[in-house]
Amino acid sequence: MVDGTEGMDTGGVDYGYLRELVFGHSHNVLDPSRDYLFETRLSRLLRNQGMTRLDELVRHLRARKDLALEQSIAEAMTINETSFFRDRRPFDLLRAELLPKLIEARRSTRTLSFWSAACSTGQEAYSLAMLLLEHFPELAGWRLSIEGVDICAEAIERAQAGRYHRFEINRGLPALFVVRYFDHAGEDWTIKPEARSLCHFRQANLCGPVFPFSRAGDRFDVILLRNVMLYFGRETRRTLLAKVHRVLAPDGILFLGSTEQPVDPALWTATLAGGACYFMRRMPS
Ligand SMILES: C[S@@+](CC[C@H](N)C(=O)[O-])C[C@H]1O[C@@H](n2cnc3c(N)ncnc32)[C@H](O)[C@@H]1O
Structure with missing residues (x-):
C-alpha cells in the first residue's frame, strides 16, 4: 500500500x-x-x-x-530529468581528488569500473566518459567500463543511441567537450565512438527481485546513484543501499543526489569536500 x-x-x-x-x-x-x-x-x-x-x-x-x-x-511514469555534468560538484571532485587516488590504487590491475545507476538517457555516464578521456590520458590502455542501468526502456534506447538535441547539449556541457566528443547533424549531436565505447547500457530494475549486478565478481570503484532514491520509500532505499554497499569496492566511492542521504548511516562514512558529499563503505568492526 x-x-x-x-x-x-x-x-x-x-x-x-x-x-x-x-x-x-x-x-x-x-x-x-x-x-x-x-x-x-x-x-x-x-x-x-x-x-x-x-x-x-x-x-x-x-x-x-x-x-x-x-x-x-x-x-x-518515471521522471527522466537529467543533464550532462548535472550538479557539477561530484564531477569536479572526482577529477581533482578522488580519481587520482583511485588510479594510484589500481596501478597493478589497470581496471576501473563505474556504475551510473538510474542513468536515464545516458548523460551521466557520458559525462564520466568525457571526464576520463579529457583529464586522465594516463588511462589509455586500461580496462575502463561505465555501466548504465535504468528501468525505462525508452530512456535506455536513447542512451544507447547517444544522440542528443541541441537543447540537451546546451545544458551543462562545456563548449570544448561538445566539439571534441560529439558529431553534429542538423539539430542533433551524437557522442563519438571514443566515449561511446566506454559505456554499456541496459534496462534493469534497481528494486526488482534480481539485482542488476549480482554475480560474484561484480564490483564498482565509483557508483553514481543520484536523483532516484527520492522516488522510493524508506524500506526500498534501505534495501537498495545495502545491495549497493555489497557491489562497491572497499575503497570505492558512492555519490547520491545532493538532497539524498543513506537510510542506514552505520553502513557508510560520509565526507564533505568541494561542496559535494560522497560516501564510502564503513566496514563492520
Ligand atoms: C531523475 S532521473 C535521474 C537521472 C540521473 N541519475 C541524474 O541524476 O541526472 C531518475 C531515473 O531513475 C529511473 N528509475 C526510477 N525507478 C527505477 C528503478 N526502480 N530501477 C531503475 N531505474 C529507475 C527513472 O527511469 C529515471 O530515468
Missing part, C-alpha cells in the same frame, strides 16, 4: 489502483497530489491501446493480467 487513498475512485479514475501498480513494478511512490500526471504521461500509451480514457485502461487491467502493459505504465 502506498498511501491511504487506495481503491478510492477519483473523478471516475481509480488513481489509487494506478499508483499501486506503479509501486509494484518500479517501487516509485507517487503522491496523490500529482495524479494529474497520469493523464499526460499515459496519453501515448492510451492511444497505442486504442483507448481514450484512463478509466478504460484501469477496467482493462482489472479484467485481465497484462504484465507488459503494467510495465509500460510504470516506465511511462
Whole structure:
C-alpha cells in the first residue's frame, strides 16, 4: 500500500489502483497530489491501446493480467530529468581528488569500473566518459567500463543511441567537450565512438527481485546513484543501499543526489569536500 487513498475512485479514475501498480513494478511512490500526471504521461500509451480514457485502461487491467502493459505504465511514469555534468560538484571532485587516488590504487590491475545507476538517457555516464578521456590520458590502455542501468526502456534506447538535441547539449556541457566528443547533424549531436565505447547500457530494475549486478565478481570503484532514491520509500532505499554497499569496492566511492542521504548511516562514512558529499563503505568492526 502506498498511501491511504487506495481503491478510492477519483473523478471516475481509480488513481489509487494506478499508483499501486506503479509501486509494484518500479517501487516509485507517487503522491496523490500529482495524479494529474497520469493523464499526460499515459496519453501515448492510451492511444497505442486504442483507448481514450484512463478509466478504460484501469477496467482493462482489472479484467485481465497484462504484465507488459503494467510495465509500460510504470516506465511511462518515471521522471527522466537529467543533464550532462548535472550538479557539477561530484564531477569536479572526482577529477581533482578522488580519481587520482583511485588510479594510484589500481596501478597493478589497470581496471576501473563505474556504475551510473538510474542513468536515464545516458548523460551521466557520458559525462564520466568525457571526464576520463579529457583529464586522465594516463588511462589509455586500461580496462575502463561505465555501466548504465535504468528501468525505462525508452530512456535506455536513447542512451544507447547517444544522440542528443541541441537543447540537451546546451545544458551543462562545456563548449570544448561538445566539439571534441560529439558529431553534429542538423539539430542533433551524437557522442563519438571514443566515449561511446566506454559505456554499456541496459534496462534493469534497481528494486526488482534480481539485482542488476549480482554475480560474484561484480564490483564498482565509483557508483553514481543520484536523483532516484527520492522516488522510493524508506524500506526500498534501505534495501537498495545495502545491495549497493555489497557491489562497491572497499575503497570505492558512492555519490547520491545532493538532497539524498543513506537510510542506514552505520553502513557508510560520509565526507564533505568541494561542496559535494560522497560516501564510502564503513566496514563492520
Ligand atoms: C531523475 S532521473 C535521474 C537521472 C540521473 N541519475 C541524474 O541524476 O541526472 C531518475 C531515473 O531513475 C529511473 N528509475 C526510477 N525507478 C527505477 C528503478 N526502480 N530501477 C531503475 N531505474 C529507475 C527513472 O527511469 C529515471 O530515468
